[in-house]
Each structure stands twice: as structure tokens, then as C-alpha cells.
Amino acid sequence: MLSVGALRAHLVATRLAGRVATSREGSLRNYRLFAARDPRQTLGLDPVGAWGTCELLRLMADRCGVSPDPAETSGEDTIDPDCTVAALDAFAERLGRAAHDRIPVLLGTGHPHRLLGFYASLAAALSAAGCAVLxxxxxxxxxxxxxxxxxxxxxxxxxxxxxxxxxxxxxxDPGAGSQAEQGVHTHSPLPVRAALAGAAEHGGMLPGLVVGDHGFICGAGQLGIEAIGLGDPGDPAVFVAEAEGRVSVAVPLDDTVRSDYYRPLTRYVLNRAWLSQ
Structure with missing residues (x-):
């Protein structure tokens, strides 16, 4: 089993946390867009709070470990690896409870070229544990x-x-290992809305938990469905949703590194959730 120390070292070495590829300029731009309620950054969330840029910067410093200094406007952004490890522990704990209770789960990603393997491994483990993967x-x-x-x-x-x-x-379906037609990068909540609407219209089972990122978790959380997932320092909506109780767990990490760099996280989460195959 991957130790906490080894996981932390992996996060920093692969730039999943620590100094990450997300630019400080990009993050601050996204905070301004979210504060202006630009739908490209709200990701389907209708926030209750005012959430101006100063409030967002404080939140992201607390939840992700970005610099709280508004005068720091350039260079690479940062994620505190200890924040990532703590959130992965909470993420695994929630997955473990879902498996124990055998609740129906919906998984979705707006980063298929990077994160599809991570979520597909979770889907397989949850299905093997008796959860309906919708x-x-x-x-x-x-x-x-x-x-x-x-x-x-x-x-x-x-x-x-x-x-x-x-x-x-x-x-x-080309399969989880295929490089062909793996899907597109999207922040939109429309795919999860389509999935949930389709299930409701045809009398199907609705999820008790949604696992994913971007619009998949923010869109589900906005509709009152419990959601957990991953978020980049440039995705303030995910962490606002967590702060407002619409997302149960938001894991801060860089969501654009090589797909194989997420495999140790998969093993760590499945072990912590008692879902290892």
C-alpha cells in the first residue's frame, strides 16, 4: 500500500501538487470571471454567496494552498500537497461508504484524455463491490x-x-483503454443534466452520488445530488460548491498532467476505501 509520505512525494515530483503547470495569471483571470458569474467558470453552479475576487482568493488559499497575496500575479500556481492528501482521504472515505451501502453512482469527466483511467478504475471497483454504476x-x-x-x-x-x-x-463504445474518441474537454454542466434528465424521464434509477470534475459535479450538486471530485486551482467553482455544501469533497490537484501519473492516486484511494481488487 502506498504510504502517505510516498504519495506526497509523488504529488510533488509529478507536479500534481506543489508547483503546478496552472499559471497564476490564468487562475486569477478565472476568479474574476467567476466573480462576474461567467458561465464558463460557474460550471453549472448558482452560488449563494457574493464571492468577489478577494473572497475567492482567500477560499482557494485555504482549500488548495495557492498564494493568498493578491500582488502575486504571475508565474506558476501552487497546490499544498497536504491539502491534496487530506482531501484524497476524505474522497476515499466517501467512496468506501458508497460501496458499503451499495448506492447507485454516476461518474463523469470533462478531462477524458487525462482522467478517464482514474474514474474508470473507480467505476470498476464500485461495480465489483455491488454498486450500480449508472x-x-x-x-x-x-x-x-x-x-x-x-x-x-x-x-x-x-x-x-x-x-x-x-x-x-x-x-x-471504444473501451476505457482506447485513445480514439475518448471525448472532449468540457466545463459544461449540460452532459450531467442530460444524464439525470434522461434517467428521470424514463423512470430510471437516480444516483445517490456523482463522482467527477468540472460541470459533472457542480451541475449535479446544484441539483441537490451529492457529489465528490477533483479540482484545479483554476476551477474556483468546485471549491465554492464545496464551501457552500453542494460538493461534499473537492480534491485540489493539477488535472492536466500525464494520465499515468494518476495511477498511484487510484491505488491509494482504492486501498483507503477498502476497494482494492
Missing amino acids: TPAYAPCVDMPTQFGVRKYKLHYIGGVAVARPAASGGP
């Missing part, structure tokens, strides 16, 4: 705004994990 509303079209205008996407499931794929994509 795949509602397979392949409905979703109109999502992009920098190129509104584009049509379809909700697909790869290894039990919901992703958005271009509507032109076709063919069978």
Missing part, C-alpha cells in the same frame, strides 16, 4: 457553447464513465 441517457444530443459557437455533442460512457463526444462520432 449509464443513463446514452447518446442524447447536447448543444454546448464553445469558442467556435454552439456545437452538438453526445453523451457516451467509456468504462462506466460519462464523457461528451462530438455528435458526428459513431460506432460502439
